[in-house]
Amino acid sequence: MVAVELNGIWKRFPGVIANAGANLHVRSGTVHAVLGENGAGKTTLMNVLAGIYRPDEGTVELDGIEQDFSKPADAIAAGVGMVYQEFRLIPTFTVAENVVLGAATATIAKSKIESDIADLAERFGLHTDPGREIWQLSMGERQRVEILKALWRDAQVLILDEPTAVLTPQEADELGRITGAMAADGRSIIFISHKLDEVKAFCDEATVLRGGKTVAASLPVTELDADKMGELMVGKATAVSQRRVRTTEIGEAPVLTVSDMRVNDLHGRAVVAGVDLVVRPSEIVGIAGVAGNGQRPLADAIAGLIKADKGSVVVGDQDLSASPPRARNTAGLAYVPEDRIGVGLAPRMNVVENAIMRNYRALGSGPLVDRKAASDHAEDLVENFNVKVGQMHAPMAGLSGGNLQRLLVGREIVDEPRVLIAAQPTRGLDVQGVAAIQGILVEQAASGVGILLISEDLEELFALSDRLLVMHEGEVVAEFDPETATRSEVGVAMAGGHAEDAA
Ligand SMILES: Nc1ncnc2c1ncn2[C@@H]1O[C@H](COP(=O)(O)OP(=O)(O)OP(=O)(O)O)[C@@H](O)[C@H]1O
Ligand SMILES: [Mg+2]
Structure with missing residues (x-):
């Protein structure tokens, strides 16, 4: 039937x-x-x-x-x-x-x-x-x-x-x-x-x-x-998630230092329960974890989108713990959030408007946006990141999932950040889309950007990370070297167990 x-x-x-x-x-x-x-x-x-x-x-x-x-x-x-x-x-x-x-x-x-x-x-x-x-x-x-x-x-x-x-x-x-x-x-x-x-x-x-x-x-x-x-x-198969070949040395002085970060939910429950981490230039630090173990509030709090109850965020040597999101962005912190629609992009606004959401200061003086510069900027983004759009002035909501993500990632890195937080950046993308976004992350790391990569895709974390942290119930419970760790060891830590349970 x-x-x-x-x-x-x-x-x-x-x-x-x-x-x-x-x-x-x-x-x-x-x-x-x-x-x-x-x-x-x-x-x-x-x-x-x-x-x-x-x-x-x-x-x-x-x-x-x-x-x-x-x-x-x-x-x-x-x-x-x-x-x-x-x-x-x-x-x-x-x-x-x-x-x-x-x-x-x-x-x-x-x-x-x-x-x-x-x-x-x-x-x-x-x-x-x-x-x-x-x-x-x-x-x-x-x-x-x-x-x-x-x-x-x-x-x-x-x-x-x-x-x-x-x-x-x-x-x-x-x-x-x-x-x-x-x-x-x-x-x-x-x-x-x-x-x-x-x-x-x-x-x-x-x-x-x-x-x-x-x-x-x-x-x-x-x-x-x-x-x-x-x-x-x-028409052809593309291999992704081969372990990346590092072309630049990891720098010494951290570009991002997060200390004793704590975030409580409305019921006072600690969703981020004292996280310490550093990311160095050219380093990709992966965070693995089952969804809902604090990865999202951690990223949001580092970016300043939600208020941390405790802890500090330092980019280079600039303490941004009390700064609003825009100041953190200006200091070199870029964020590709998990929610593309809502937090990341405004679906009713058009491609040009979304493309310049971050950069409008650079594109005109005072409150007025230079329309020509804005359009040029959006067109560059669309071209460089291979975003398929029908019309630049049609609402964003019409773009496919993969194209939304290319535009979002492109917009975040175009300003040459020092540190990039990427949350689930390849979620829902097809083989070519995944390869494109992963390629951008690798390129960014090679050019000196420190990357905090939050992902639920273990293959991706193993392929890209220099260090792999595991979050469970709001805490970083384990750290692995992806060159030597096994999937099952990491899986056990994700489930809240101890490494010896993996055998
Ligand atoms: N409302 C719309 N207005 C304009 N163009 C649209 C609209 N909806 C979809 N498109 C375009 O139509 C094409 C197909 O999009 P669609 O979202 O159906 O793709 P998809 O196969 O679901 O892709 P993905 O795997 O990225 O989700 C894309 O080029 C997209 O940009
Ligand atoms: Mg789709």
């Missing part, structure tokens, strides 16, 4: 054709992978299925019945749920409040809602606590809330847009079990991914998009291997 049938979908944006006659057929009771490089049109095609966009041409059928969605609510009513690349939850609301938000629940008692959510979570193995507020949750937990939200609306078709990009390997495995349970229940899951191993482990069939077209339809995943996938996606 074919549950979802998209035929000949065309979707054009000013200056870009996102979908050029794409097809996708998904059978009920299966997990179906949608693959393709950054900008291939995956999210756009899913937005058509989810009622966000109306296609310029082509048809959408569910269970053999043609649909005409003019808004997301139409798709939801027809049983289509979507979990976006960037979550859309309200941080100060509880899990339960977010799950029911916008659904007709006025007549249902709160306790009934919470117990219904708990039942649903139990049925599909979605571990979560309905009473907790979103800001307290790790990325993995937030994602489970998004899935619950769709299940609450009785989604028979669930679209997951790069769901494991934000997950640890363990959480990704758990998601694999969850999607498996939903498929066994007769639902259809569409799983966008860039990772071959999880596609093979979690999915039944795969459809590959390239340049907005379907280049392989409903291929059994057993027929996919790395060469085949690379060839279908981009």
Whole structure:
């Protein structure tokens, strides 16, 4: 039984054709992978299925019945749920409040809602606590809330847009079990991914998009291997994550010194519990850890975006502990945050405006921005970092995930910082995107920049780091030399264990 049938979908944006006659057929009771490089049109095609966009041409059928969605609510009513690349939850609301938000629940008692959510979570193995507020949750937990939200609306078709990009390997495995349970229940899951191993482990069939077209339809995943996938996606496979070859010596005097950093959450719980670290010129210091162990508040506090309860941040010999984010930036501290949308970029502003958000002082005198200089600057960024944009004055929100990240990283390093904090910089990027961003980090280190690389991708940390720190429950619990350490030793430290448990 074919549950979802998209035929000949065309979707054009000013200056870009996102979908050029794409097809996708998904059978009920299966997990179906949608693959393709950054900008291939995956999210756009899913937005058509989810009622966000109306296609310029082509048809959408569910269970053999043609649909005409003019808004997301139409798709939801027809049983289509979507979990976006960037979550859309309200941080100060509880899990339960977010799950029911916008659904007709006025007549249902709160306790009934919470117990219904708990039942649903139990049925599909979605571990979560309905009473907790979103800001307290790790990325993995937030994602489970998004899935619950769709299940609450009785989604028979669930679209997951790069769901494991934000997950640890363990959480990704758990998601694999969850999607498996939903498929066994007769639902259809569409799983966008860039990772071959999880596609093979979690999915039944795969459809590959390239340049907005379907280049392989409903291929059994057993027929996919790395060469085949690379060839279908981009026409060639690119090797990334080989250990970097260092070309410059690590300097002596630290460019970043963080001492006894402490950050408490609103309940007084220490989310960063006394962190000391230094980063030297040309050094890449990696931070590994399961999501939600303090990496994000640590980075935010170093950048000055949140207030530390204790501790100091020194760049070179300049104490910035009391300085606002802009002063830290001016002193040579650049930050590529984990949240591209919101903290990093302003989705409603256009490419030029986003490109100059950091540099507007340099681009004009007084409060007025020199428009020509701003445009030139944005065009340089777009060109140097190979950002695919349709129009420079169209809103940022239209860029694909990979292109957003290129623009963000480019903007942060264009000022030649002394130290760069990069949080999950390659999350959700395709093979070429990962290689491009990792290449930029390596180049920056070679030119003398000290880099604090926070990542949940162990391969990346092993490939790039000179030293590897592990965070667990707000503390740096271990330090490894990536040349000699093993994955399992680091994994054990991430889980809060001791190195000797690794054997
Ligand atoms: N609202 C929009 N306005 C303008 N251009 C858009 C819009 N949405 C998408 N595009 C463009 O359409 C193309 C396809 O984008 P899409 O987001 O569908 O790619 P993707 O395959 O999901 O990529 P990624 O893996 O990076 O998430 C890109 O060139 C993108 O910049
Ligand atoms: Mg996308």
